[in-house]
Amino acid sequence: MNIETLEDSFGFQLQHAYYVERTHVELLAEMAADAASDELAEAFATHRDETERQVERLEDVFAALGRRPRASRSRAADGLAESRRSRTADGESPPEYVDLEIGLTAERLEIRSYEGLLTLAGRLAYADDIVEPLEENLEEERTTLQRLEGLETETSITGSLETGRP
Ligand SMILES: [Fe+2]
DSSP states (O other), X not given: OOOOSHXXXXXXXXXXXXXXXXXXXXXXXXXXXXXXXXXXXXXXXXXXXXXXXXXXXXXXHHHHTTOOOOOOOOHHHHHHHHHHHXXXXXXXXXXXXXXXXXXXXXXXXXXXXXXXXXXXXXXXXXXXXXXXXXXXXXXXXHHHHHHHHHHHHSHHHHTTSOOOOO
């Protein structure tokens, strides 16, 4: 895809976001299924359901642009899924800090993606049928980020790790 205009750039970033969210529906399902704690499993399951709706909202944005939904590969999203699998022993749950790291990184990636899309949408003076679904997705990502940050600070997780000092 040639990127020559702001519209092109918006379209390309939208395709990336679509790929990322669809990848994360699968990743979050895996994370919900075998997280090491009930709190993490519940957070990932809730966000998996939200992410399914986010995919639909992105499809609404494509429709508002008069385009068919199309995904462009995001190596960052693929890398997160691969990273989790490579750090999980067969048949076991990954340590909580691994799932938190993957989950937090995924949300930050998505937040940055929506911030970029909304900046472009503003410059292009796009209407509410494009801006609002993106704002709703961004809000859910921020809420999920906060929830995961809250879990990270709980002593049950940080307290489960040794310092490594004698
Ligand atoms: Fe998310």
